[in-house]
Amino acid sequence: MTIMKPSREVGIAGYGAYLPRYRLPGSEVSRVWSEGEDESPVVEKAVAGLDEDAVTMAIEAARNAIARAGIRPQQLRAVWVGSESKPYAVKPSGTIVAQAIGATPNVTAADWEFACKAGTETMQASFALVGSGMGDYALAIGADTAQGRPNDALEYTAASGGAAYVIGPRENSLAYLEGSYSFVSDTPDFYRRAHEHYPRHGGRFTGDPAYFHHVEGAARHLMEELGYTAKDYAQAVLHQPNPKFPARAAKSLGFTPAQIETGLLVGRVGNTYAGSSILGLTAVLDEASPGDRILLVSFGSGAGSDAFSFVVTDLITERRRKAPATATYLARRREVDYAVYARYRNKLLMH
Amino acid sequence: MHIPRQWRTRDQRLSLMGEVCPKCGVKLFPPRDVCPECSGPAKEPFALSGRGAVYSYSTVYHAPEGYESYVPYTVALVRLEEGPMVTAQLTDVDKEQVAIGMPVEMVTRKIAEDGEDGAILYGYKFRPALEAGAAC
Numbered sequence A: 001m002t003i004m005k006p007s008r009e010v011g012i013a014g015y016g017a018y019l020p021r022y023r024l025p026g027s028e029v030s031r032v033w034s035e036g037e038d039e040s041p042v043v044e045k046a047v048a049g050l051d052e053d054a055v056t057m058a059i060e061a062a063r064n065a066i067a068r069a070g071i072r073p074q075q076l077r078a079v080w081v082g083s084e085s086k087p088y089a090v091k092p093s094g095t096i097v098a099q100a101i102g103a104t105p106n107v108t109a110a111d112w113e114f115a116c117k118a119g120t121e122t123m124q125a126s127f128a129l130v131g132s133g134m135g136d137y138a139l140a141i142g143a144d145t146a147q148g149r150p151n152d153a154l155e156y157t158a159a160s161g162g163a164a165y166v167i168g169p170r171e172n173s174l175a176y177l178e179g180s181y182s183f184v185s186d187t188p189d190f191y192r193r194a195h196e197h198y199p200r201h202g203g204r205f206t207g208d209p210a211y212f213h214h215v216e217g218a219a220r221h222l223m224e225e226l227g228y229t230a231k232d233y234a235q236a237v238l239h240q241p242n243p244k245f246p247a248r249a250a251k252s253l254g255f256t257p258a259q260i261e262t263g264l265l266v267g268r269v270g271n272t273y274a275g276s277s278i279l280g281l282t283a284v285l286d287e288a289s290p291g292d293r294i295l296l297v298s299f300g301s302g303a304g305s306d307a308f309s310f311v312v313t314d315l316i317t318e319r320r321r322k323a324p325a326t327a328t329y330l331a332r333r334r335e336v337d338y339a340v341y342a343r344y345r346n347k348l349l350m351h
Numbered sequence B: 001m002h003i004p005r006q007w008r009t010r011d012q013r014l015s016l017m018g019e020v021c022p023k024c025g026v027k028l029f030p031p032r033d034v035c036p037e038c039s040g041p042a043k044e045p046f047a048l049s050g051r052g053a054v055y056s057y058s059t060v061y062h063a064p065e066g067y068e069s070y071v072p073y074t075v076a077l078v079r080l081e082e083g084p085m086v087t088a089q090l091t092d093v094d095k096e097q098v099a100i101g102m103p104v105e106m107v108t109r110k111i112a113e114d115g116e117d118g119a120i121l122y123g124y125k126f127r128p129a130l131e132a133g134a135a136c
């Protein structure tokens, strides 16, 4: 067996979403760079406000997850933040988040990095921490304020948002873990060197050898070893850098469009990087029924995927009411034009 | 704000940590260790819920040093559910939407930055309250 499962049964005790209020329509990017000729892959993307960054978004998602889990922050033994947009190059985001939610000082806190997969890396590690009995609860977070180079294809989709999960023992979980699987290889599809503001990517190369190879490879392997096929799942959530990639991967894995619809948020929020697939999972949990089986597959450039199989429990009905629904964040929406976006995302030269 | 003061006040700043008077139950924010009602010692930490309502407000167009990048912004007196009155910036709101009595909730945001290479000051602000549970 190459799938992973800790000896102690574990699951998700609480989950929380966060999306900033501002939206940049794809038509605005197209207007500025192609006089409206280029077609945007998304309707709009979520944009962080002037006073937001990956830390502030992680804090709000974390508060929502803790409210749903119904635990005291002092019960957490880990606060882990996955992000490629850390506000500090040196100084952990994890300690700021841990202090703000009241989890200090008896806790490990750290930042994780694996491009868009950093969020699910914190989940894998949290399952291991709780599964080993080192602690009863761990907080796994993925949050990003992703920057796309102006006039790059990724400018349409590079977005801001995040999600947080309180990982705990199965008996206190709203969805328990059946097994997980991680699948990585050295693939130079997308990267950003130290001190560089914007990333570089391999254009068409980002598809087959990177996204599809890892997402489909991870999902197939996990389902095979668990003895499941797509039909066994109520919903699947795949990393969503654009609407086309997860739709194609889902189809090749045997999922119907209806099986990925609930968690497919990219058309309205863009790619929230470390938040992308796990934000989609919050939308699925908001509507899930006890007994539903859910597949989660992330993807991070560089490259790799984490795949998880969950089963929803009776605790979902009570817990989801205890924090704002992901649909509430989607509906909280203020459109900005490209000029305001340029100011909010610090793209104007001030000195 | 200098770094030692930032560090000393981090709990009140990041999470609205106040105090409660063990004698008469009054909630204090910011913490001042002495009850304003009975003058007794009040050093017991108390985490305020962060929920409140706008009591009064004003929009700032000319900001003090360190806050310039956020103009225009609205500063409000917020009456917290537990009683104390707090002065703070409002966020995620257009100034035309602000009204006296508007329900707000605390969020932790960037307050100021000491240049591109300096420390980031995080702290409480208030925004229109979001409803928990069913989507609006």
Ligand SMILES: [Zn+2]
Pocket (backbone or CB within 6 Å): B021, B022, B023, B024, B025, B026, B035, B036, B037, B038, B039, B040, B042
């Ligand atoms: Zn008193």
